[in-house]
Amino acid sequence: MQLRGKITIITGAASGMGRAMALGYAAEGAHVVVADLDERGGAGVVEEIESSGGSAQAERLDVADPADSRDLVSRVVEEHGRLDGLVNNAGVGLIKPVWETTQQEWERIFSINVTGLFFCSQAALEPMRRQGRGKIVNLASIAGRRGEALVAAYCASKAAVISITQSVALAAAPHGVQVNAMAPGVVDTPYWKDVDRQFGELLGKEPGQHFADVSESIPLGRAEQPADVVPLAVFLAGEGSDYITGQTYNVDGGLVTS
Numbered sequence: 001m002q003l004r005g006k007i008t009i010i011t012g013a014a015s016g017m018g019r020a021m022a023l024g025y026a027a028e029g030a031h032v033v034v035a036d037l038d039e040r041g042g043a044g045v046v047e048e049i050e051s052s053g054g055s056a057q058a059e060r061l062d063v064a065d066p067a068d069s070r071d072l073v074s075r076v077v078e079e080h081g082r083l084d085g086l087v088n089n090a091g092v093g094l095i096k097p098v099w100e101t102t103q104q105e106w107e108r109i110f111s112i113n114v115t116g117l118f119f120c121s122q123a124a125l126e127p128m129r130r131q132g133r134g135k136i137v138n139l140a141s142i143a144g145r146r147g148e149a150l151v152a153a154y155c156a157s158k159a160a161v162i163s164i165t166q167s168v169a170l171a172a173a174p175h176g177v178q179v180n181a182m183a184p185g186v187v188d189t190p191y192w193k194d195v196d197r198q199f200g201e202l203l204g205k206e207p208g209q210h211f212a213d214v215s216e217s218i219p220l221g222r223a224e225q226p227a228d229v230v231p232l233a234v235f236l237a238g239e240g241s242d243y244i245t246g247q248t249y250n251v252d253g254g255l256v257t258s
Helices: 016-027 039-051 066-080 103-131 152-175 190-203 209-216 226-237
Strands: 007-011 031-036 055-060 085-088 134-139 177-184 248-251
Touching: 007 016, 007 066, 007 103, 016 031, 016 039, 016 055, 016 085, 016 226, 031 039, 031 066, 039 055, 055 066, 066 103, 085 103, 085 226, 103 134, 103 152, 103 177, 134 152, 134 226, 152 177, 177 226, 190 209, 226 248
Parallel strands: 007 031, 007 085, 031 055, 085 134, 134 177, 177 248
Antiparallel strands: none
């Protein structure tokens, strides 16, 4: 097992890619802290993990509140004595024309995708720096690699994630902590179902049509499943990535090649 005994927090772990990574980390021997605003969903993921013989606990977390992240990290370290990993997966999106995007909408995207990610990382770095080791994995997106006319706020937020990953990696390197990111593409998750709905309303498409249209453009010939991010997420949390930091890896079926 690549993550045997590792104590890892995964944010936004009640569904989608977060759930898949929680299950994958637990299968590799980690104790997973399933952190999410959706307490019922988080408890369900813990039940799945424990029913398969894994170890996990559910914790409520609002990443938009930095104090919440600090409190969670403190509780985890107090209970387990250390923190080995953090996966910053929690995020939200917005499909809207540039000229209709409100300041409130823009700030909500950044409060979760950027500010939340940064301060959750900051909180995790306190015990990791004391330990002299740790792994942080951020969820960026191929949307952070390029602009899109109807996704300006989300694209900007995920570009910020890539930049934060580089900066935090450089700051954390002298302390033995590695920080990397993954950039998924079109993933069959509840989030993308909502994206499909929003695009459909804006472009006059039937439900599911936009998702199908975008999926057809994927070079590997199919939409991404949440489980597709798990092998890389496990690698970046394990010893095999000890000499890798500050990188963002596309996991998108070939949609973006730079």
